Amino acid sequence: MKQPPGFLNAQHPNHVCRLKKALYGLKQSPQEWFATLSGHLLTLGFKLSSSDTSLFIYHNHNIIMYFLVYVDDIILTGNSPTAINNFINNLNTKFPMKDLIGTISQFLDIQVVHKPYRMHLNQSRFAQTILSRAGMTNCKPVSTPFKLKSSITHTNSNAFSNPSLYRQLADSLQYLTLTRPDLSFDVNKVCQHMQNSTIAHFDALKRILRNLQGTIHTGLPLFRDKPFLRSFADSDWAGDDTDRKSTSGFCNYLGSSLISWTVKK
Known part of the structure; x- marks a missing residue:
């Protein structure tokens, strides 16, 4: 092993960096990401669906929210706009997110066209x-x-x-x-x-x-x-x-x- 071009250390030309942990580029990275996200969701009261491991369900009194995740693409819906906004704010404090507020139009190359009586x-x-x-x-x-x-x-x-x-x-x-x-x-x-x-x-x-x-x-x-x-x-x-x-x-x-x-x- 040797130092890469552009990152040569003149004082220690024979030293190399010791990698403690790498996330991106490894097969374990999706598992680590999902474990971190799912662990945070469980602490907020969500439960993992028994039929779909990508679906998390929150049900507390009259508030219901559904959280569907595929790698880093997420769909969130529910019957309480206030609860959804509070949940999004909570996620923003834990994870960097890009929130596209509004009705869904596309997810995983699937277009969603809204009709008066259907999608x-x-x-x-x-x-x-x-x-x-x-x-x-x-x-x-x-x-x-x-x-x-x-x-x-x-x-x-x-x-x-x-x-x-x-x-x-x-x-x-x-x-x-x-x-x-x-x-x-x-x-x-x-x-x-x-x-x-x-x-x-x-x-x-x-x-x-x-x-x-x-x-x-x-x-x-x-x-x-x-x-x-x-x-x-x-x-x-x-x-x-x-x-x-x-x-x-x-x-x-x-x-x-x-x-x-x-x-x-």
């Missing part, structure tokens, strides 16, 4: 980024993301020349399904071939992107109505032509709002 979540900007990365910003849209009665498993097509691009686009589409449950099944199909993608597989992925071009502002509506829970499930028994495996899925509604879903094979 509409979409990822149109992120979708445009995916199309730009694939070089398909001016592609011709199609009405469906997948051909009916088609299979991309039985194919003797040559290997795709840029597998890293295939994996990047497939990963991006997976994140897009946060607000596009209609694409979950089709994205699940193309993600099954990320390690051995062929030209036929990439053609199937491009069809999803062409459908995305024509439905770029489609998203997930959240309605204001009675919070009754409904669940639906379905399965395609032995529907895979290759291994005869079944594809199953379910979706849960809170009122008229879709809150969770999955498609798995």
